[in-house]
Amino acid sequence: MCPDIGPGSPGTCGPSTTGGAQEDLVINGTDTELIMTHITVGIDGSTGSTRALEWAAAESSLTGCDLEIVHAVDLPRTGGIFTNTAIGDKAITEMSRFSQDLLDIAARRAAEVAPDVRMWTRTEVGSPAAVLSAASSDAEAVVVGSRGLGAFESFIGSVSVRVATRAGCPVFVIPDQDTEPSRGGPIVVGVDDSEYGAAALRFALQEALLRKTSIRAVTAYQLPMVSVPLQPGVMTSFEQDEHERALATIEKLLDQVRTDETNDVKTESAVVQGPTVEGILAHANDAQLIVVGSHGRGMVRRLLLGSVSRRLLYETDRPVAVVDLPH
Incomplete structure (x- = not known):
């Protein structure tokens, strides 16, 4: 769980790990180091983000990278453009529980797709585009669904385009259509x-x-x-x-x-x-x-x-x- 979600928190929860020992993982600013390169995927529970998760797991297995699964919690803002409304403890607890449940489900699915991949999860406070753009600074690649990752994401472009514009690494944008790409195609x-x-x-x-x-x-x-x-x-x-x-x-x-x-x-x-x-x-x-x-x-x-x-x-x-x- 991530008990510090809310204004003034470090913004990072975890990591929760699977797929083997994680002795060399950066955990909330500690002095340990991440040795292997990794791919970051953003999830939000939508169909699009599930397909992105599966793609990211397969890509990690293919490239020998670790996998980082990230859920961004964009706190609601009301009371004017410069005012951040305080969020009650109950709401924080519920958001924390939802985020961790979502990440646990995602980690289990990723492990089914790529059991050989070492992975971890974390929650980050902020908009999905900002969180994933920041995560790209030390990632081999970022994977995002073409839709999803935002309550008002009703069209392609809001998050995926912003991440692709700002990212410091290649960005895979995965469609949520049922069309299955040709596995042997060019x-x-x-x-x-x-x-x-x-x-x-x-x-x-x-x-x-x-x-x-x-x-x-x-x-x-x-x-x-x-x-x-x-x-x-x-x-x-x-x-x-x-x-x-x-x-x-x-x-x-x-x-x-x-x-x-x-x-x-x-x-x-x-x-x-x-x-x-x-x-x-x-x-x-x-x-x-x-x-x-x-x-x-x-x-x-x-x-x-x-x-x-x-x-x-x-x-x-x-x-x-x-x-x-x-x-």
């Missing part, structure tokens, strides 16, 4: 000639190596609008040039990001004329994962999630990994 990665495109491609190669699958690198181009008639063949020649330039972009990035370890990962290239999102989705019907950079070419500041990443989170029924530059 990893589809959206590529452009930006540093974010390179980061996404590098991450996709590493994931493909772990999953023993291939990657499908997709890039897109759009032909310019012209207001004057062109001679026959001019537009065709221009289109061919753009297609070849796009293919060269993929090959150049592959040369940059491949390592000895990922050199044998099979790759295929797909070039699409038209909007990037439609191009990625058209080549992702058999994908087990879509990988995109948090921003694309032309982004000059990191205030909003890139338009391609944001639209994919809205429109796809596949898990999406949003990858930022190394911090």
Whole structure:
């Protein structure tokens, strides 16, 4: 249980552990150390967060990481935008009990999915987006459902987009649809000639190596609008040039990001004329994962999630990994 939930508390409860001894775990600021890297997943009891939990457990088993299961308790605020209403002891006790029960159920389910994974749970006071963004600072990855993690989360974007924007590590956003991603399918990665495109491609190669699958690198181009008639063949020649330039972009990035370890990962290239999102989705019907950079070419500041990443989170029924530059 977490008896200190409420204003002025440290905000952290636990950790409750499963899957083996936890002698090297950070516990509420003690001087012990967490030796192994870990993946953090946020839960709230919704269907979406359950699917995210199962994905995170499987990913932890695949990568050899520990698993941290987090429940954020966002305390109600009333009486004005700067006033935090006091919460009674009974309410605090009930919230604490609910949070711990939720975490216990989640830990049992995660252990069923990945019995080999060492894991722990904790409650954190704060908004889900803020808690998970802060947790990303020392995590290998953060996993979140596309819906859920907030009482007013009635659409994709509120929490998942904010976490993907702020996180200091890759963020997996897991859809809550019933569609089951193809286990043997490729990893589809959206590529452009930006540093974010390179980061996404590098991450996709590493994931493909772990999953023993291939990657499908997709890039897109759009032909310019012209207001004057062109001679026959001019537009065709221009289109061919753009297609070849796009293919060269993929090959150049592959040369940059491949390592000895990922050199044998099979790759295929797909070039699409038209909007990037439609191009990625058209080549992702058999994908087990879509990988995109948090921003694309032309982004000059990191205030909003890139338009391609944001639209994919809205429109796809596949898990999406949003990858930022190394911090």
